[in-house]
Amino acid sequence: MSPSPDTVGTGSSSITLYEAAVPVLAFGGAALGVLAWTVRLATDLRLTAACCVAASVLLAYLAWIRPKKDIVSLTTPIYAFIFFAVPPDDPVETIVLELLYAASLTALLVRLKYRFGSAEPPGRAEAALPPVLVGYVEKLQPACACLPPAAAHCAATAFLRYTAGEYGEVRHEADEGILALDRSGCASAFVTAFEIVREQAEITEKSRPRPEWYRHFEPADEPLLARPLSVTEKGADGYDPGYDAALDNALLLLFAGAWNAVPEEQKFLRTATACAARIISG
Amino acid sequence: MKIGNVEVKVSILAIAVFVVFTLLLLVASVYSPDVRSQLIWLIPGLFMLLVIPIALNYMSRSQYADITPVYEAEAKSVRIKLINENMIGKPVRIQGVVEKIRFQFLNRPQYIIADRSGEISVKMFTSPDEDIHEHDVVEVLGMVIRRYIAVGDPVINCVSIKKTENSISLPDRK
Known part of the structure; x- marks a missing residue:
């Protein structure tokens, strides 16, 4: 299901190529303009300015494929069109404008790389499991072999419903999942995960305060959990970290269980891998 | 006035x-x-x-x-970490500390709110009922939207932001 390392490598190298092409195209166009002007070559400077426009389009593409969008980089083609559609009559002014524009695009590219994260080749974000989840999901593969397809489907649906904020719908999926797990021989942690998600979804749906006592995993379940068990008592500020940790572990266990047990569920779970990655990186 | x-x-x-x-x-x-x-x-x-x-x-x-x-x-209390793209259009309630305030001079403040699990941008398209300052502990009611209408990460379109008495100790996420 995951893309091959070759595909991933090709995607990353093409991104690097595009990134390098932005200053090369922009400054290259300006350099061509300087060359044409110094040898008194009668040429339309809009041709050299076209390189700046192409560099802007490339920068906008690089901004578009990042998970976090940079609206400044995204709008550079518009500015390129405004500046260069009708360039100044004086060739020196046009060349200075091209040089300044190329410098601005380079600065924006650096800003994009450092402030807006790494780019992902199209299709890769949907195709692959985020690296932060891979270790946990693979670790759980043996434990998930016993999960009946019906339980795995309920696990996927319960996870998706909870993360989509459809708390009222979670109870049904959790109840079905617990029923499907009956006599499956799977670890009891899966049942506990359904119970935790069901309970917390109900509390959230009815806007109830956090209870003093709530469902949580037992120490015996710890090998199957993504994060270590927290203390289940309130601290000095009244905050009980165990409540949130129980939900995080339960959601991740349901996610990993569904992902490993039935490959068909993966296409649904892919819509929420970013959320699962946020939960596990906690 | x-x-x-x-x-x-x-x-x-x-x-x-x-x-x-x-x-x-x-x-x-x-x-x-x-x-x-x-x-x-x-x-x-x-x-x-x-x-x-x-x-x-x-x-x-x-x-x-x-x-x-x-x-x-209608809004449900959620941790900031759990707000994701699949919740677009859902009313939510978050509680957290105001880490940064931008564009207040335009009457279109954008707050960066953090709780123990993470941080999120909260955009308001009018001025709030009460003056909000950095480090205030607030409760926000709003809807999950995308940052740039159709694209971008999930942010909250704030309907109400109010200071609360509760204190929140944030973990160091740096």
């Missing part, structure tokens, strides 16, 4: 525009008889620079006041 039950706030930008154009008009009317003859419509036009932002602020504040009870009833 209060109109009915609505506390109307004019942005500093709107006041600055009004002041600049008032000065320009004063200077122009001193030196140009042509401008003086047009004062009958220039002065009302000048005041429109204040009246229009006030009217817009009043309308948006009263609309927000009307829908706040709906959000209070």
Whole structure:
């Protein structure tokens, strides 16, 4: 299901190529303009300015494929069109404008790389499991072999419903999942995960305060959990970290269980891998 | 300034525009008889620079006041970490600390709110009921939207932001 390392490598190298092409195209166009002007070559400077426009389009593409969008980089083609559609009559002014524009695009590219994260080749974000989840999901593969397809489907649906904020719908999926797990021989942690998600979804749906006592995993379940068990008592500020940790572990266990047990569920779970990655990186 | 039950706030930008154009008009009317003859419509036009932002602020504040009870009833308390793209369009309630405030001078404040699990941008398209400062602990009611309408990461379109008495100790996420 995951893309091959070759595909991933090709995607990353093409991104690097595009990134390098932005200053090369922009400054290259300006350099061509300087060359044409110094040898008194009668040429339309809009041709050299076209390189700046192409560099802007490339920068906008690089901004578009990042998970976090940079609206400044995204709008550079518009500015390129405004500046260069009708360039100044004086060739020196046009060349200075091209040089300044190329410098601005380079600065924006650096800003994009450092402030807006790494780019992902199209299709890769949907195709692959985020690296932060891979270790946990693979670790759980043996434990998930016993999960009946019906339980795995309920696990996927319960996870998706909870993360989509459809708390009222979670109870049904959790109840079905617990029923499907009956006599499956799977670890009891899966049942506990359904119970935790069901309970917390109900509390959230009815806007109830956090209870003093709530469902949580037992120490015996710890090998199957993504994060270590927290203390289940309130601290000095009244905050009980165990409540949130129980939900995080339960959601991740349901996610990993569904992902490993039935490959068909993966296409649904892919819509929420970013959320699962946020939960596990906690 | 209060109109009915609505506390109307004019942005500093709107006041600055009004002041600049008032000065320009004063200077122009001193030196140009042509401008003086047009004062009958220039002065009302000048005041429109204040009246229009006030009217817009009043309308948006009263609309927000009307829908706040709906959000209070329907919004679910969530941790910031759990807010994701699949929750677009869902009303949510978060509680956290104000880490940064931007664009307050435009009456379109954008808050960075953090709780123990993470941080998120909270955008408000009008001025809040009460003055919010950095490090205040607040409760936010709003809807999950995308940062740039159709694209971008999930942010909260804030309907109500209020200070709360509760304290939150944040973990160091740096």
